[in-house]
Amino acid sequence: MVIELRDDVLAPIEVKHPYAIVAITKHGVEISRKLHAALPNTDVYYMSKFERGDERAHNVQLFSGSVRMLFPALFKHYQGIITIISLGAVVRMIAPVLVDKKVDPAVVVIDDRGENVISMLSGHLGGANALTHTVAEALQANAIITTASDVQKTIPVDLFGAKFGWQWDSDTHLTPVSASVVNEEHVAIVQETGEKDWWMHDTPMPTNLKQYDTIAEAMDAKPQAALVITHRLLQPDELIENAVVYRPKSLVIGMGCNRGTSTEEVEQVIQETLQELGLSIKSVKALVTFELKKDEPCFHEVTSKYDWEFKWYSKDELNAEQVTAPSDTVFKYTGVYGVSEPAVRRYSGNSELLLVKKKSGNTTISVAEIVYEDVRE
Template identity: 30%
Template sequence: MKISLVCFTRAGAGLCVRLMEGLSKSGDVCEGFGPEGSPLLPMNAPLKDWTGDQFERKEGIVFIGATGIAVRAIAPYLKGKDKDPAVVVLDDLGRFSISLLSGHLGGANELAARAASISGGQAVITTATDNHGRFAVDLFAKEHGLFISRLDGIKDISSSLLNGHDVGFFSDFPIEGKLPKGLCKDGPFSPSVYISIKDRLEGEWKDSLLLVPKIAVLGIGCRKGVSFNAIKSAVDQVLFDWNIKKESLAVCASIDIKKEEPGICQLAAFYGIPFVTYPAEVLSKAKGEFSSSSFVKQITGVDNVCERAAITCVEEMGGGKLLIKKQPHHGVTVALAVRDWKVEI
């Protein structure tokens, strides 16, 4: 985690140094800012401006001082629980470490606990699901790398559990482990949690809070010079036709002669996923039954690009299967493989 720490007193500066040393041992990258004469970096800007800059650049901010100072500093920059960094406040003696903002998704609860361990103080966690020992769907999603389809659904799940009502828990993938109290695989229940790569849930599950694992590999083949818009249109159509959530995409794969193909490179950048390529001789060794094209083999050296690239990549990720075979769209071919995956409770 990239963390900025700021303090305002001599005692706070000493605590700041201790926190930076302790957090750095856990792999965090820390910058400390403090008053003139301290061993810390100067702020060189009003606190409000400094805070706005840190909100854009850092994953966590630790204020060492009064809670009111932190609240006023961060107030203009709050965007949402899926966007705000973790914010923690400690008094300058380190007696209390308060998780102030983004407790689950941002990791402030964990950061507050670690800071308290370093300072020898008490972590102050006010999240109800934590204090009552209940399942926290947003924390579960973060720990498992799952996309949350509707942030407003988190409140419904937590409220039901805290009020003693059962919540449905369903998955298109194997579930390993014992479900926490209040979660039931029998159903239907409302509200409920559903883990899937589907874009649209239907029937009794249509109102479930959808959690999406990032486990799909997109295989792409195309003619030289095909535009980004044409490739994206093809991919969008396939995802729609097969009811696949775009947030499930983890990697884009193709043959190495396409490694600098502008349209595919732009597509991967658009989805925020890596683009990997393989030589024809590697793709030719992919195991399975693939759609074959003599024309494609003449041009690329292998009879199929998109299917073989998708399955080659998913095998490197630990194994999986080809879910969508070659789908041609105006000079673009699209396939999709899904990694073997299970829900570990």
Template identity: 30%
Template sequence: MNKIAIIISSDQGVQIARTIRQELPEAELFATGKRESCTSVDSITAFVSEQFSRYDALIFVGALGICVRAIASSVQSKYTDPAVINVDSTGRHVISVLSGHIGGANQLTRRVANILGAEAVITTQSDNTGLWALDTLAREHRWHPETTVPMNAIITAFVNTRPTALLLDVKDEGTRYLERTAPEHVKIFYRFEDIDFQAVELLVAVTPYQHESPVQTLYYRPAVLHLGVGCRKNCDPTGVWESITRTLTAEKLSPHSLASVSTIDLKQDEPLVHDIARKAGIPLHVYTADDLKEIEVPNPSEKVTEVTSVPGVAEACALKSARNTRLLVEKQKQKLSDGNDFTFAVALDRTAERRGFIEIVGAGPGDPELISVKGKNFLEAADLILYAGSLVPVELTYYAKPNATVRSSASMTLEEQFSLMKEFYNKGLFIVRLHTGDPCIYGAIQEQMAFFDEYDMDYHITPGISSFLAAAAALQSQFTIPEKVQTIILTRGEGRTPMPEKEKLHLLARSQSTMCIFLSASIVDQVQDELLQHYPPTTPVAACYHLTWKDERIFRGQLQNLARIVKENNLTLTTMIVVGDAIDNRKGLSKLYSHKFKHLFRN
């Protein structure tokens, strides 16, 4: 919220209002009479009447009755009214008064209650029952809402837990949220044809497709369609957008699901493409012939190739923007008047397709609670979890949903791993490949990604907490020391895997930075010898075994004794070696909190 007014109606509320403003510096303070740092108003009711629509939110501090009387004459619609909340003069209760969902009052109520350590009072039924706020989901996930009956009727049926079908025939972050949080009275479907409409009273659908539903329906239109356009020079744009929307509707596609319009650079100044972008409210992408030349189109044209060197502008542009290889609407040739020929085609964004997908997830250092929230959500949604069993605690797989397949890759060859993932992928299922720590640090994912690329399989990486961060936490050490150590080196010793000549340990040791050495306990003598070429023998070291696991063990000492520490304690491959003066250092503290830097924290 950009503009917030805090309105004080009692002397007791002044300090409460100032506390709120410390955390909401964009807020302005208003009060009757003269009070320090407050703008004086003659009448709260008159002020609210004049300024009601100028603010995104009004926070009243004082009696609830004053708040209600002040806003009474200004209230018009939950779709346009600002958020209004009231804080009692003791700061014990924060009440959401007006525009709870759409205006954001409920969210602001929780935030202010947290600031004051107060109780948030929210009476919206969906909030108190843990149900979705259907009237704000579209805004939260950037969908366009459409309803077959008034929205209030949809919301009433939903909060009264009438049997509801949820159709998700495309996917994005929003659909994953709905899958994860679906209430008990909601049954999820991925194909419209599978819904038994005799058993449901309400349909909620996230879809770009125009289905004919026999029950009251709320459609959310995600921006997942990409429109490619070509045209004659100086083509008249009159009526073109309207013609395209009619064609999309005839093809059972919603124009509200368009994400972009694109064309070739030869046409980038054509009024037609700019008119479409403006009327549809979508961005225009312009591609060169080189961008498009490798794209195969279903309807190539010799004439278009002569002019542009691309066999089909509209189709190629749509496929390029969608990163897809197939079209939902192949090239449409239209002419609304003589000499005004244009073409268009539509493709579905590849990432939105209901097809197999692989999420490479960083499990963190071991503690199941140190996986990211996003990583945990993926584990809960996965149809297959393939985890690095020798390195990832099995407890992390307990997040799996019922009927999910959970397999350890510890005894599998790469070929067996690929075969299993591809089997699930080809069925259109969701796979989580679970790696220890952060998968991009010694995660052995490069060969897997090469395989996914070779077979044109979609995948994504979710980062995890690396064990070097767990080491810093376990050692209660800041690995960077102002004016002394500002570099952290993540590396390994040279064992069976050769090290590049310029990355030999003794060369890296010259900087005397904080060094975190992975996978090197078995060659600790060599590691110690190389480090001693540049670090003093008394440099602090720590050997950290199974960081954050139940059997975690940490041994501190000096570099000259590192090999002995590792051997005497039978530490294995899953040991991180940390070396440097940053270990246990309490000197050279940051100057950020000195008086010279206090201006950074002033409003």
């Protein structure tokens, strides 16, 4: 089957993998087949005039017409697009379908001899830089990265902590803070919670990036920009003017509930409790409970909505943990002296809880901080 490309009609492609390889020349076809053999999580597209007869077996989709008309469909369905087409031509062809760096797929360009692999679009957020290195390694080619933070071996502000699941609170200051980082201005880093081993390069951190123990110390130093890593909801007097606030996955919620408790009630209790404690819901990593509650729809629905880990513990595991106010009634019916408190202690490994236990309606809730080892010590 050959895909007939036409203007204003989305190409009827068959998507099987997250990455697409596109070639339009004889040499490009050779490179695409070689690359697909090395990277099987790819779909291959090349022009029907280069058909060899084994395309279906090699997951190749043939097309006829202008390759320009293939890109709208590729952008809609793929995480990354690897093109064996000249850089200038790709720039012109993808220009009409660009939306935003937060949603555009990674685009990587390979020259017709397979000697250079260029990260062209969505280098950080889209993963083009990482994809470029992977493709270059597979082809034994040169990886060409032009993103300033990678070239200078400094912090990529938009991806800072991403490998740990950190989220930024707002993208308002991503661009100006990134400019301060790559222009070697004074940038303060304050970390209250989260993983400490975030420096990703094999060279020392640039001297313009300075770490401070507290937000107050950072503000006194009057930096041009700041990176703040915390699960706290910051007060107005703690807001540094040009800063990005990151939310590490450093909180765990323990919960127990009556049978049949609604999802709405569980979610409301979580939101209200975190607000009372001054904590960001973006920093929650997991919700934990007793194994008797592992089938409660409310827990499955809430953890699915927020993309949290859902974990439960056995009777013996919970009874091995400290319970501040053990309940004989709970033990009589379940065989454990508590649910939310011992569950959250077991997951976090923290003896000091942010909330030991609160009963609210049909639920009980406890909250703890996950303590990460300080690798800088």
